[in-house]
Amino acid sequence: MIPLKLTRLTKRYHGVAVVDGLDLELEAGRCHGLLGPNGAGKTTTLRLSLGLIEADGGAVELMGLPLPAQAAAARRRVGVVPQADSLDPDFTVRENLLTYGRYFGLTGREIAARIPALLAFAGLESKADSPISALSGGMKRRLTLARALVNDPELVFLDEPTTGLDPQARHLIWQGLRRLISQGKTLLLTTHFMDEAERLCDVISILDQGRVIVRGSPRELIAAHIEPHVVEVFGDALAEWTRCASAYCRRCEQAGETLFCYTDAPEAVVAELEQRPGLRYLHRPANLEDVFLKLTGRDLRD
Amino acid sequence: MIEGLTAWFPVWRRNFLVWKKLAAPSLLGNLADPMLYMLGLGYGLGGLLPAVEGVPYLNFLAAGTLAYSVMNSATFETLYSAFSRMHVQKTWEAILNTPLTLKDVMLGELFWATSKSLLSGIAILLVVWALGLYGDFALTLALLPVALLTGFCFAGLGLAVNAVSPNYDFFLYYFTLAITPMILLGGVFYPPSALPVWLAAVAAWLPLTHAIELARPLVLGSIPDSALLHALALLGYGMAGFSLALRLTRRRLLK
Incomplete structure (x- = not known):
């Protein structure tokens, strides 16, 4: 069964299509990323x-x-981690956990039997009887994730699950999500953190202006859309370098005081930069964020 | 389908569980304010007045106090408390991600506010019994369904106001333009016959007036005139308020 299938989906607000003929199909048991700038329709x-x-148009099939x-019947088999704390x-x-389980029609006894495993999953065994106000931001997110699992869903929606968390808390959430993936659950994750998507997702769909513009695994997207190496250059002598950089790299993009040089042969670029004392640089492999920025542009979308 | 009819119950139960934690101060609050009005005005003002409609002023005041206490309780619950759950805590949004629908959530809120206001009515009724302010004990038992209907009516209306409120301050309009006029014109403190004819004609349409037209004879020991009409009016106001509330809230949250 396809956990979620969106066909030619369209939604308009005040005549403007926020979702515009969007097609998306999830594969069972995989983690899917939905990326896009603000306002892309995620x-x-x-x-x-x-x-x-x-x-306004198109079709949605959830859990078949x-x-x-x-x-309502479809949501019975789905878990949701919303963006805002609720x-x-x-x-x-x-x-x-008890109260949320009842919304799914579960009895108190059924939920009570599930609570120890949910608390263990969230690492909150010692906090079972604490009020919410006593939890840190990371604990609240973990509890929200555990709450989304109270009905043992086959598919879990996660809307920016790690926004606002410190690195330790993010890593704990990632561990949890990996465990869900290994249990065979299907995940659909939206995030603004490209490293998060690159780490967790098997398949990524990048949205812009209400439709999916590319889809593939993180590696496929990087291989297909961007040169393998990036040299970020900054410093006082940037203007001079900007004029001649195209001789050394395939494609350059200026963003503020930084020139991003994309290339297949970083050695030549680096060797040249070493000769220029007024410049500093950072050489790194291309990543998903480079793909994202190339495809959706560097302009702010708010 | 059977399941659909009781789908709202977990929402009601959620609110009940929260209330249970704070039941003592909540009950005290339900009781203290209307009691102070009733006893203060009943003894203080009542001492200066001759009998009103043939009974001591305190006895006269009891029915109005009961109705307005129920009204207040249902109104506060559907405005401030429901607004917190809908807008501030995002409780409704969390529930909407489960199999429950907005209608289930709002029915849960409607019946919860009705239940809680019934409890306010019962609290006043206990005082009426304790102080012997009634004419016929058996008839005072009919005040229970009257309190239930009154609570339902104001819960439905309150949810409609909640649906269009941008913030807590907005509720003051409803209190100033609807609740306070009803308390002053609906017959809580004096019989509507004391009003000029045109004003009494306006007051006759107010939901609280219908509630008091039912409650007052029951407290004083007679069967209300046109009881069915008043009951249907309360039911009608409540149902109209709720169906408007559902439409407006759907537009607010699910667009």
């Missing part, structure tokens, strides 16, 4: 996929069921 796509809003007609501040950790 959140609207997620809301359409859950049957929370109605499309047509939406919005069978949205834990119940009046409840303890345990009560949050």
